[in-house]
Amino acid sequence: MAFRITTGMKMNTYRYNLMQSINTLADAERKVTTGRKFSSYAESPADATNAWRVRRNYMDNVGYKKENKDTTTRYQSGWLTMGTIHTHLEQYVGKTAAIRAANDPTAEAKKELGNVLANTAETVVQAMNGCKYGDEFVFGGTDGTSPPFSWEGDHLYYRGIDLTPPSMFPDGTQKWPDYWGKLDEKTGIPKDFAEITKDWKMVNGVLTGDYQAQETMEQKELKFTPEGLVKPPVVDASGTVVLKQAVDSNGNPVAIKTDGGDVTSVVDGKGNPVTLPQTFTVIDANGATATVTVELGDATGEKLPVIDEKGEPVIKTDNGPIPEDQKQWYVFFKNMETLNKLSDEVQYADLGMGMEEDENGNIVNGTFFNNALPGINMLGYGVDEDGDSKNLALLMKKFDQVLAKVDSNGTVPDSEGGNQRVIDLLGKFDAVCDFTRKGYSKIDTEAKFLTSNDETLGDQTFNLNEQILNLENVDPAEAISQFMWDYNCFNAALKIGTQLLSQSLLDYMR
Numbered sequence: 001m002a003f004r005i006t007t008g009m010k011m012n013t014y015r016y017n018l019m020q021s022i023n024t025l026a027d028a029e030r031k032v033t034t035g036r037k038f039s040s041y042a043e044s045p046a047d048a049t050n051a052w053r054v055r056r057n058y059m060d061n062v063g064y065k066k067e068n069k070d071t072t073t074r075y076q077s078g079w080l081t082m083g084t085i086h087t088h089l090e091q092y093v094g095k096t097a098a099i100r101a102a103n104d105p106t107a108e109a110k111k112e113l114g115n116v117l118a119n120t121a122e123t124v125v126q127a128m129n130g131c132k133y134g135d136e137f138v139f140g141g142t143d144g145t146s147p148p149f150s151w152e153g154d155h156l157y158y159r160g161i162d163l164t165p166p167s168m169f170p171d172g173t174q175k176w177p178d179y180w181g182k183l184d185e186k187t188g189i190p191k192d193f194a195e196i197t198k199d200w201k202m203v204n205g206v207l208t209g210d211y212q213a214q215e216t217m218e219q220k221e222l223k224f225t226p227e228g229l230v231k232p233p234v235v236d237a238s239g240t241v242v243l244k245q246a247v248d249s250n251g252n253p254v255a256i257k258t259d260g261g262d263v264t265s266v267v268d269g270k271g272n273p274v275t276l277p278q279t280f281t282v283i284d285a286n287g288a289t290a291t292v293t294v295e296l297g298d299a300t301g302e303k304l305p306v307i308d309e310k311g312e313p314v315i316k317t318d319n320g321p322i323p324e325d326q327k328q329w330y331v332f333f334k335n336m337e338t339l340n341k342l343s344d345e346v347q348y349a350d351l352g353m354g355m356e357e358d359e360n361g362n363i364v365n366g367t368f369f370n371n372a373l374p375g376i377n378m379l380g381y382g383v384d385e386d387g388d389s390k391n392l393a394l395l396m397k398k399f400d401q402v403l404a405k406v407d408s409n410g411t412v413p414d415s416e417g418g419n420q421r422v423i424d425l426l427g428k429f430d431a432v433c434d435f436t437r438k439g440y441s442k443i444d445t446e447a448k449f450l451t452s453n454d455e456t457l458g459d460q461t462f463n464l465n466e467q468i469l470n471l472e473n474v475d476p477a478e479a480i481s482q483f484m485w486d487y488n489c490f491n492a493a494l495k496i497g498t499q500l501l502s503q504s505l506l507d508y509m510r
Contacts, residue, residue, distance in 0.1 A: 154168060171324070188382035220300065277295035280292050
């Protein structure tokens, strides 16, 4: 049976194809007006998925750039402050004053230079506290809400922790007890400190526990009979020294405990301990031979440390209230434990380096930037093996303490170490200044990294934007050409419909 195609059937097919042409034209028009390849996920699932991933990376990169800019500005503030300290305070004011103090013979000039150094110490701390980024104190580590440093008299505090060693206290000692051991290079705390003090307890301000106390002997003057015939050291008839004060390897007066248990502060010419009284033959001022008896006289009140015949300190285990000097050093090194933690503080900043956690939940090193700037890492903290502070400001204060005691001739008293003490402190000052310079260089290096990282993030942002354009946007020339093609096709379809298609009588018959 033959199949009859009517005009109506052709019209239906025509209308269907015309609608397709209209949709195609509308899609081409939308691409021209919006510039986008697709407007919904359903239109192109693959491209939409890739575009979402790229846009997420792009927005992350924008966040990295903002964080990097804030961090860079913060570091620039720190860099300018450290530059001021490095250039003006350390080199021209502080160091010059310290050098002159070591060489200037005038007493008043030395005292004045000590004041200059003390004022410089105050200025350094003020500069560190004055460095802010917005409302945040830059050198406060992870706590930028309060000024990092503060003075209470000659005591310097960092975030409430006293940096001042007992060697700077009016009633303090220069060093911790020898039996605590030498300083650990990493922690700056005596190597045996933790073990020795593990059972020490502070109750109502009283520190108790087992400790080692060095034996001492009350120093007594030598008494001569007949009186006034000779003066120490005692010389015999041949001119040989037969009695003199016992001293340790550093030349400091000591007492010696013999194997027999006797304690004496007198040795013979060969350094062997001598128990008094002793009688010697000497030649008096007139050349006559005389017999002199030497014995211990009245006490002077000074305590001498007791050593054995090998030169080692004689110590014993004791308990109860621990002596004040050991208590002071105990508190200081306990503070050091806290300061070491503050020095290692980390403030994570995600600057596009792939920050991620390991299996233990810790941020992997190298995938983040540490935004913390602890001030003690710039000015230093702790003590050296001699018990002197390694902090720049406190060492300047120490200079002032020593120079304030010079006599009218400009000489530092022997009790303070003499003029050699100033020279020694100058060497320590150089070391601390070098530490501060390294802190300044570290900030400079990190600021340069941040600048370089900003450029890298800028390049990445540009690249990601290019990917977004390639995935989501159409080529304008191509889109316009396609639109014009679809527009002409639609017009041609309309013309064909009006000119060639017309209904006949059969289309109305059923």
